[in-house]
Amino acid sequence: xxxxxxxxxxxxxxxxxxxxxxxxxxxxxxxxxxxxxxxxxxxxxxxxxxxxxxxxxxxxxxxxxxxxxxxxxxxxxxxxxxxxxxxxxxxxxxxxxxxxxxxxxxxxxxxxxxxxxxxxxxxxxxxxxxxxxxxxxxxxxxxxxxxxxxxxxxxxxxxxxxxxxxxxxxxxxxxxxxxxxxxxxxxxxxxxxxxxxxxxxxxxxxxxxxxxxxxxxxxxxxxxxxxxxxxxxxxxxxxxxxxxxxxxxxxxx
Amino acid sequence: xxxxxxxxxxxxxxxxxxxxxxxxxxxxxxxxxxxxxxxxxxxxxxxxxxxxxxxxxxxxxxxxxxxxxxxxxxxxxxxxxxxxxxxxxxxxxxxxxxxxxxxxxxxxxxxxxxxxxxxxxxxxxxxxxxxxxxxxxxxxxxxxxxxxxxxxxxxxxxxxxxxxxxxxxxxxxxxxxxxxxxxxxxxxxxxxxxxxxxxxxxxxxxxxxxxxxxxxxxxxxxxxxxxxxxxxxxxxxxxxxxxxxxxxxxxxxxxxxxxxxxxxxxxxxxxxxxxxxxxxxxxxxxxxxxxxxxxxxxxxxxxxxxxxxxxxxxxxxxxxxxxxxxxxxxxxxxxxxxxxxxxxxxxxxx
Amino acid sequence: xxxxxxxxxxxxxxxxxxxxxxxxxxxxxxxxxxxxxxxxxxxxxxxxxxxxxxxxxxxxxxxxxxxxxxxxxxxxxxxxxxxxxxxxxxxxxxxxxxxxxxxxxxxxxxxxxxxxxxxxxxxxxxxxxxxxxxxxxxxxxxxxxxxxxxxxxxxxxxxxxxxxxxxxxxxxxxxxxxxxxxxxxxxxxxxxxxxxxxxxxxxxxxxxxxxxxxxxxxxxxxxxxxxxxxxxxxxxxxxxxxxxxxxxxxxxxxxxxxxxxxxxxxxxxxxxxxxxxxxxxxxxxxxxxxxxxxxxxxx
Ligand SMILES: Nc1ncnc2c1ncn2[C@@H]1O[C@H](COP(=O)(O)OP(=O)(O)OP(=O)(O)O)[C@@H](O)[C@H]1O
Ligand SMILES: [Mg+2]
Numbered sequence: 001x002x003x004x005x006x007x008x009x010x011x012x013x014x015x016x017x018x019x020x021x022x023x024x025x026x027x028x029x030x031x032x033x034x035x036x037x038x039x040x041x042x043x044x045x046x047x048x049x050x051x052x053x054x055x056x057x058x059x060x061x062x063x064x065x066x067x068x069x070x071x072x073x074x075x076x077x078x079x080x081x082x083x084x085x086x087x088x089x090x091x092x093x094x095x096x097x098x099x100x101x102x103x104x105x106x107x108x109x110x111x112x113x114x115x116x117x118x119x120x121x122x123x124x125x126x127x128x129x130x131x132x133x134x135x136x137x138x139x140x141x142x143x144x145x146x147x148x149x150x151x152x153x154x155x156x157x158x159x160x161x162x163x164x165x166x167x168x169x170x171x172x173x174x175x176x177x178x179x180x181x182x183x184x185x186x187x188x189x190x191x192x193x194x195x196x197x198x199x200x201x202x203x204x205x206x207x208x209x210x211x212x213x214x215x216x217x218x219x220x221x222x223x224x225x226x227x228x229x230x231x232x233x234x235x236x237x238x239x240x241x242x243x244x245x246x247x248x249x250x251x252x253x
Numbered sequence: 254x255x256x257x258x259x260x261x262x263x264x265x266x267x268x269x270x271x272x273x274x275x276x277x278x279x280x281x282x283x284x285x286x287x288x289x290x291x292x293x294x295x296x297x298x299x300x301x302x303x304x305x306x307x308x309x310x311x312x313x314x315x316x317x318x319x320x321x322x323x324x325x326x327x328x329x330x331x332x333x334x335x336x337x338x339x340x341x342x343x344x345x346x347x348x349x350x351x352x353x354x355x356x357x358x359x360x361x362x363x364x365x366x367x368x369x370x371x372x373x374x375x376x377x378x379x380x381x382x383x384x385x386x387x388x389x390x391x392x393x394x395x396x397x398x399x400x401x402x403x404x405x406x407x408x409x410x411x412x413x414x415x416x417x418x419x420x421x422x423x424x425x426x427x428x429x430x431x432x433x434x435x436x437x438x439x440x441x442x443x444x445x446x447x448x449x450x451x452x453x454x455x456x457x458x459x460x461x462x463x464x465x466x467x468x469x470x471x472x473x474x475x476x477x478x479x480x481x482x483x484x485x486x487x488x489x490x491x492x493x494x495x496x497x498x499x500x501x502x503x504x505x506x507x508x509x510x511x512x513x514x515x516x517x518x519x520x521x522x523x524x525x526x527x528x529x530x531x532x533x534x535x536x537x538x539x540x541x542x543x544x545x546x547x548x549x550x551x552x553x554x555x556x557x558x559x560x561x562x563x564x565x566x567x568x569x570x571x572x573x574x575x576x577x578x579x580x581x582x583x584x585x586x587x588x589x590x591x592x593x594x595x596x597x598x599x600x601x602x603x
Numbered sequence: 604x605x606x607x608x609x610x611x612x613x614x615x616x617x618x619x620x621x622x623x624x625x626x627x628x629x630x631x632x633x634x635x636x637x638x639x640x641x642x643x644x645x646x647x648x649x650x651x652x653x654x655x656x657x658x659x660x661x662x663x664x665x666x667x668x669x670x671x672x673x674x675x676x677x678x679x680x681x682x683x684x685x686x687x688x689x690x691x692x693x694x695x696x697x698x699x700x701x702x703x704x705x706x707x708x709x710x711x712x713x714x715x716x717x718x719x720x721x722x723x724x725x726x727x728x729x730x731x732x733x734x735x736x737x738x739x740x741x742x743x744x745x746x747x748x749x750x751x752x753x754x755x756x757x758x759x760x761x762x763x764x765x766x767x768x769x770x771x772x773x774x775x776x777x778x779x780x781x782x783x784x785x786x787x788x789x790x791x792x793x794x795x796x797x798x799x800x801x802x803x804x805x806x807x808x809x810x811x812x813x814x815x816x817x818x819x820x821x822x823x824x825x826x827x828x829x830x831x832x833x834x835x836x837x838x839x840x841x842x843x844x845x846x847x848x849x850x851x852x853x854x855x856x857x858x859x860x861x862x863x864x865x866x867x868x869x870x871x872x873x874x875x876x877x878x879x880x881x882x883x884x885x886x887x888x889x890x891x892x893x894x895x896x897x898x899x900x901x902x
Contacts, residue, residue: 054462078468090463092456094524096585102449103456104467110449110588111469113477117444126449126588127597134598147603149585162463169467289694373887380634380693381886384830388882391827395879399872508708512701519698555716559709566706573686573699 003066005030005173005205006051006082011060013043013050020046021057022229028173033199033206035216038226039249044209045087047226048175052084053077064173083171087178087209089158093151097142098133100150100161104168105129136164139194141187155182163191167198175207180215188212192219217241225249263424265541270431271493273533276514277438277526278485284523284583285451286478287458288375289383292390294510296366296483298502300359300490302397305404305412305500307358311351312337312413316344327401330410334498337413345418352415355491363487364480366393371479375472390511397502409501412494427496434492438485442526448588454478516565520572522579531580539564606860608745612814614852615748619807620825621832621844622755623675623800628838630775630796632693636700637678638829639822640707641801645671645808646817647714649731654724659734660809661747667809668802675801676794678703683797684790708823715819727819731812744813751806752845759799759841772796831878835885837892846893851878 006028013021021043028034036044050057053074062070064082072080092100107129109115110122137143140160150158163179180188196219198204210216217223223240225233233243240246275297282288309330313323318336322329341348370389374382398407419426445451453474456464461471494500513536521532543561550557572579587594595603620642627635645667652663682703687696718726736743763769775792804822811817832851836843859874889896 052466054466073470074462074465075468075470078466083468084466086463086466090460092452092459092463094455094459094583094585095452099452099585099587100456102588103452103464103469106468107449111453113445113450113481116448116450117441119448122449123589127593129449130589130594130597131599134594134600147585165463165467289697291697373883377886377890380697381834381890383694383697384634384834385883385886388827388830388879392876392879395873395875508705512705515698515701516705554720555713559712559716562705562709562712566702566704566709569702569705570682570699573691573695573702577686577689577691577695 003030004028004063005065006207007061007063007066008047008051009061009063011047011050011062012058013046013055014058019229021050023060024226024229024231026224026231026234028205028207029222030205031199031203032221033195033208033219035220035223036207036209036226037211037213037216037223038232042226043229044226045177046229048084048177048207048209052082052175054084078169078171081172082175083166083169083173084175085162085166085177085179087181089155090162091150091153091158094149096147096149097153097157097161098130098137098146101133101136101164101168102129104165104170105132106170132168136168140164141190156184156187159183160187160191171204173205173207175209177209178211179208180210180212185215188215192216195219260424261541261545263428265537267424267428267431267496268541269534269537270428270433270435271489271496272514272517272537273435273530274431274438274485274489274492275510276518276529276533277435277442278482278489279514279518280523280526280529281442281445281485282478282482283518284525284529285445285454285458286475287461288475288479288482289380290386290479290482291383291511291515292370292386292388293486293514294505294507295370295386295390295393296363296486297490297493297510298393298397298505299362299366299483300487300492301494301500301505302393302404302490302502303359303362303487304355304491304494305410307355308351308412308415308495309333309337309410311354312341315347315351316340327405327410330405334411334413338417341413341415341417342420343418348415348418351413352495355415355495356488359487359491360484361487363483363485363490365483366487367480367483368476371476371483375475375479387507387511390507394502394505394507397505404500404502407501407503409499409504411499414498415495431492431496434488439526439530446526446586451586452588513565516569519579520568522581522583524578524583525581528579528581536565606857608741609814610853610855610857612742612745612748612852613856614849615745615752616807616811616815616848617828617832617852618752618845618848619748619755619803619810620829621836621848622752622803622841624829624833625836625838625841625844626796626800626803628833629841630772631679631683631687631793633683633687633696633700634693634830635678635800636697636826637704637707638675638700638800638804639824639826640704640711641671641675641678641804642808642811642822642825642829643711643817643819644674644707644822645805646812646821647711647726647808648805649809649812650724650726650729650817651718653731653734654718654722659736660731660813661743664747664751664806664809667805669805671805671808672798672802675804676798678801679794679797684793704823704826708820712819729812729817730815732814734813742814744810747813748807748810751803751810752848755803755806756842756845763841827882828875828878831882831885835881835889835892837894837896839891840894843892843894846897850893851881854881 004027008026010023010025011021012023024047038044049055051062053072064080069077107122107125115121137146142160145157159182166174180191195206217237220237223237225240225246227249232245233240279293282290316337322333374385397403404410416423416427457471457474465471517532517536518529522528540561543557547557591603624638627633648667648670649660649663653660683699686699715726718724763773771792832844832847836847854877855874859871863870
């Protein structure tokens with residue numbers, strides 16, 4: 001499968017005796033929204049953690065645009081074009097909402113201990129970043145709260161700010177772990193519409209983990225289903241929904 | 254103003270400058286980046302040792318001194334120092350050259366020590382990092398106290414007075430120079446506050462994993478911060494030695510140069526320069542007052558110095574209980590001014 | 604041979620000091636910087652009691668245990684617990700124990716000054732070697748220190764394995780949330796472990812002047828070494844401090860003696876560097892410590 005955005009081959013990860021991810025291979029085509037679903041504890045987050053450098057996989061390979069990135073540290077993987085969000089809230093509590101968004105924007109000179117005192121070196125970049133960050137705040141409907149300190153913000157807004165943060169990091173592939181958890185349904189639909197727009201206008205690729213299938217399935221191009229550390233099904237939304245194993249897992253029948 | 258009060262204020266000012274620089278270095282590490290550096294004394298001692306070792310040798314080399322004295326630098330220490338002093342009296346140029354070279358070397362030593370202690374430490378988390386830095390902090394003290402060639406063993410050495418040329422204003426000049434160092438560090442930290450650097454450091458402090466997922470090289474940044482912090486501590490150590498014209502390893506204690514700065518910074522608030530300044534000034538003043546009024550407390554059946562420890566511990570406990578972020582709390586700030594941001598975002602106002 | 608025996612004695616004392624640090628860290632997640640001062644208090648209990656009441660310092664071991672257990676318990680209840688209850692980070696808790704350590708340094712020194720100025724005791728420098736007895740040709744301190752350390756470690760394991768209290772303690776160390784679910788009273792268990800830790804430190808402090816010079820800063824100056832014992836031993840097992848105490852005690856006394864006979868006496872003053880080096884190497888290469896490593900090897 002040459003030319004896929006992300007190619008994951010036979011990744012395994014155990015915690016003690018527990019095989020959280022037991023030989024999973026997935027492939028993400030460019031410019032598509034791929035959904036990863038599965039019951040609680042099926043290993044979705046662990047899979048994402050293992051391919052984004054947050055955890056070291058026990059075995060297996062990860063290729064981003066045909067380049068092997070297995071065991072790379074997270075920050076390098078981000079620079080290479082893959083960014084992820086976290087399932088549990090991971091705000092920068094002491095910064096404002098806008099500050100959280102701005103952290104994702106690159107500012108080579110402004111973020112150097114030597115060069116940061118010289119405003120002239122980073123002022124133009126910073127203005128661009130502020131513009132982009134405000135635009136993102138608008139898209140996530142966070143504009144009224146832009147100056148609120150993150151640690152005092154509601155969970156829903158934190159979640160939205162974190163989506164915005166991930167989208168601002170300049171990646172080609174964005175992995176979102178339960179992005180609309182705790183977000184009201186109207187806003188949740190808008191978030192997904194925004195992802196569709198980014199997919200169509202900028203050709204971004206998405207891997208989204210979600211439990212709220214009622215909302216998420218409407219927007220998915222392709223679906224992977226995990227159970228107990230293994231992939232049990234994949235295909236289009238209809239194919240997966242009609243899969244007998246998936247029915248069994250979800251309906252318990 | 255009577256002479257005694259003048260001396261009191263000048264000495265207060267000198268110590269204030271040193272401690273403010275040191276405490277701002279701690280603020281950079283702890284307040285911005287979340288590095289609990291319990292080994293501040295390490296780089297400070299490094300700078301102080303450079304200050305004890307280098308100026309006298311530079312002095313011997315730059316001015317006329319009986320070369321046979323160099324056979325035993327430690328034994329002849331006081332003679333050499335006073336001979337160099339004599340020549341420095343009339344030549345501020347030479348003195349300032351010695352000062353500059355010493356500061357450069359002390360900064361380099363501080364950087365090296367920051368790197369040395371930071372390299373293994375930045376990968377450890379939370380309190381383990383703190384403990385490992387605490388242990389690192391002891392290392393130079395053990396070496397300095399036991400290895401005479403560095404700075405003469407526990408009792409230390411005397412060094413030439415680079416401020417000798419200022420004559421009667423010698424203490425004033427040295428104090429102002431210490432404050433100038435503090436001012437420089439202050440301005441540097443202020444520029445970090447008002448640049449993208451400040452928010453990146455805070456992001457790393459608040460959530461290193463999330464920062465790393467957004468492309469920040471957390472270990473590298475932490476190391477850079479520790480090196481920068483080390484440079485500041487090293488400079489402060491050298492300036493302190495040049496001010497007191499001597500260095501004694503036994504006097505460079507964990508208490509005075511790690512714990513005391515922590516008390517000041519936690520008390521004032523590690524999230525703001527003003528807080529650090531208030532904390533520094535308060536405790537320096539208390540310390541000086543207790544030492545100056547020692548005689549008035551001589552009826553006590555113990556050394557009044559311990560009252561200072563008692564007071565510090567109690568104040569710290571109170572602050573941690575009732576105001577854990579310190580007197581002055583951190584404010585969210587932006588690299589650009591509100592007007593610049595509004596303009597960039599294409600809005601009327603924010 | 605003399606240095607061999609010294610090393611053995613010193614090892615046991617280090618083990619006793621590290622025992623408390625490890626216990627506190629395991630059960631409450633705090634690195635207690637004030638632990639050094641608790642040790643010092645043990646020494647001053649011995650000094651006070653022997654000076655005013657006669658008898659050998661050994662006679663006052665139980666008293667030192669009780670006093671230091673009480674002090675340590677008060678540190679926990681009055682200093683640490685209120686701040687911990689507010690959800691403070693581990694760094695902040697470390698700062699709390701530093702604050703407490705400052706207060707205790709002051710109190711100990713004031714007390715020592717007072718003893719010296721009012722009662723003319725030599726309270727700033729004391730050694731009780733003259734009070735010691737000999738048993739099987741060795742100083743009593745050797746036997747006493749090892750007996751104390753072994754008794755503590757073994758009884759800890761007996762309690763852990765065979766009683767409900769032990770089960771609750773273990774749950775507290777390994778699964779705090781589980782301990783709460785089990786209905787264990789977390790606060791009194793934590794208090795108990797702080798008291799036990801303080802008691803062990805008190806024993807070490809009371810025994811220390813039997814062989815080594817004591818002064819008001821004796822515990823304070825050894826705190827970094829104690830951390831080395833605790834971390835090198837590994838905080839996962841309570842026999843860790845015993846192992847680490849042995850290794851470090853021998854390295855610091857017997858090892859340095861051996862080394863100086865090869866390299867020359869110049870290395871002796873640097874014996875205090877050994878624990879620091881070991882600590883730093885441990886943090887870097889063996890984060891789970893000796894006991895963790897041994898445990899892993901056994902499966
Ligand atoms: N760091 C860890 N240590 C030990 N076990 C872990 C760890 N992380 C995850 N697990 C276990 O691995 C299994 C898979 O967890 P994972 O979080 O990947 O599931 P998930 O599919 O993301 O579930 P959810 O939908 O609830 O988020 C679970 O049984 C979990 O308890
Ligand atoms: Mg998950």
